[in-house]
Amino acid sequence: MPALSLRRPLRRRALLGGLAALPALGGVLGGTLHAAAPERIVALGGAVTETVHALGRSGELVGIDRTSLFPPDLVRGLPQVGYVRTLAAEGVLSLNPTLILASADAGPPATLEQLERSGVRLVRLPEAVDAEGAARLIRAVGAALDRGVEGEALATALERDLAILSAAQAGHPPGPRVLFVLGIGSGPPMVGGRHTGAEGIIRLAGGRNAIDGFEGYKPLSPEAALVAAPDLILTTEQSLTQLGGPAGLLARPELAGTPAGRAGRVAAFDALYLLGFGPRTGQAARDLAKALTERNG
Structure with a gap:
C-alpha cells in the first residue's frame, strides 16, 4: 500500500507539470503560425512581380503596377495601382498590404516616403540594368520573402546561363x-x-x-x-x-x-x-x- 500511495502523487505531479507546460507550448505554436501567415504583397515593377512568381509566392500578391505583365494568367486577375514611376500612396495602401516590394524605378520619392511612414513594411530593391543587377534583384526579393535559398538558386542559374553565353562569344x-x-x-x-x-x-x-x-x-x-x-x-x-x-x-x-x-x-x-x-x-x-x-x- 505505501508503494501505491507514492506512485499516485508522482503521476499527478507529472500530469500537472505537463498541463503547466501547455501555455508555453501554445505560445511557441502561436508564434510559428503567426510567422508563417501569408503576406499581402504589392509588387511595384515587372521584374519584381516575375521574381515573386518564380519564388513561389505569387499566391500572396494582392496588387501590382502597370508594368507587371508576366505571367499573363497571374497578372490578369490582380488589381493595378498605377504606373510604377507615378504611383499614389493611397492606391497602394487601399489594398491593405503587409509588404511592398518596390523596384528602383518606383516613385515618385514622395510616394515611397509616405508608404514608409504608413508603417507598412516597404523594401526598396536594387537597380537592375545589367547581369549583376538582375542577380542582385533576385537575391533581394528572395531575402524579403524569406526565400533566401530559393533566391540564391534562381540567381545562380541566371548567372550560369549568362556565363555560358559569354563563353560562347569569347574570341569572336x-x-x-x-x-x-x-x-x-x-x-x-x-x-x-x-x-x-x-x-x-x-x-x-x-x-x-x-x-x-x-x-x-x-x-x-x-x-x-x-x-x-x-x-x-x-x-x-x-x-x-x-x-x-x-x-x-x-x-x-x-x-x-x-x-x-x-x-x-x-x-x-x-x-x-x-x-x-x-x-x-x-x-x-x-x-x-x-x-x-x-x-x-
Missing part, C-alpha cells in the same frame, strides 16, 4: 552596332544611351551600343543617328506597333539613312522580356544574340 570579333529605339509620343524617337537596360541587354547579347555620348534615354536627331551608324535597330514590339511596323520605323528621317535603315535590319522583342532584367534575362539575351547573328550575317 566585336558584335554589330545596335541602336535601341523606344517610340514615345509624336516627336523624335527616344534611344538608349549608357547605363540603361537597353545597353545592358545589348552587351549581354554580344552587341555594342551605338549610342555612347550620353546616359539614359534621349530623343534622337538625324545627325546623331548618322554618327551612331547602327548595323541593327532594336526596339520593343510595343514601340514597333506604335511607330507603324518595320516600314514605318525605317521611314523615320532619323533612321532611314543609317546602315541599318538602308539594309532594313530591325529586331523587336516584348518590352518586359527584353528590358526587365528578371528571371528571364538569360533567355532574352540568348534570343537577342541569335537575332544579332541572323540580321548581321
Whole structure:
C-alpha cells in the first residue's frame, strides 16, 4: 500500500507539470503560425512581380503596377495601382498590404516616403540594368520573402546561363552596332544611351551600343543617328506597333539613312522580356544574340 500511495502523487505531479507546460507550448505554436501567415504583397515593377512568381509566392500578391505583365494568367486577375514611376500612396495602401516590394524605378520619392511612414513594411530593391543587377534583384526579393535559398538558386542559374553565353562569344570579333529605339509620343524617337537596360541587354547579347555620348534615354536627331551608324535597330514590339511596323520605323528621317535603315535590319522583342532584367534575362539575351547573328550575317 505505501508503494501505491507514492506512485499516485508522482503521476499527478507529472500530469500537472505537463498541463503547466501547455501555455508555453501554445505560445511557441502561436508564434510559428503567426510567422508563417501569408503576406499581402504589392509588387511595384515587372521584374519584381516575375521574381515573386518564380519564388513561389505569387499566391500572396494582392496588387501590382502597370508594368507587371508576366505571367499573363497571374497578372490578369490582380488589381493595378498605377504606373510604377507615378504611383499614389493611397492606391497602394487601399489594398491593405503587409509588404511592398518596390523596384528602383518606383516613385515618385514622395510616394515611397509616405508608404514608409504608413508603417507598412516597404523594401526598396536594387537597380537592375545589367547581369549583376538582375542577380542582385533576385537575391533581394528572395531575402524579403524569406526565400533566401530559393533566391540564391534562381540567381545562380541566371548567372550560369549568362556565363555560358559569354563563353560562347569569347574570341569572336566585336558584335554589330545596335541602336535601341523606344517610340514615345509624336516627336523624335527616344534611344538608349549608357547605363540603361537597353545597353545592358545589348552587351549581354554580344552587341555594342551605338549610342555612347550620353546616359539614359534621349530623343534622337538625324545627325546623331548618322554618327551612331547602327548595323541593327532594336526596339520593343510595343514601340514597333506604335511607330507603324518595320516600314514605318525605317521611314523615320532619323533612321532611314543609317546602315541599318538602308539594309532594313530591325529586331523587336516584348518590352518586359527584353528590358526587365528578371528571371528571364538569360533567355532574352540568348534570343537577342541569335537575332544579332541572323540580321548581321
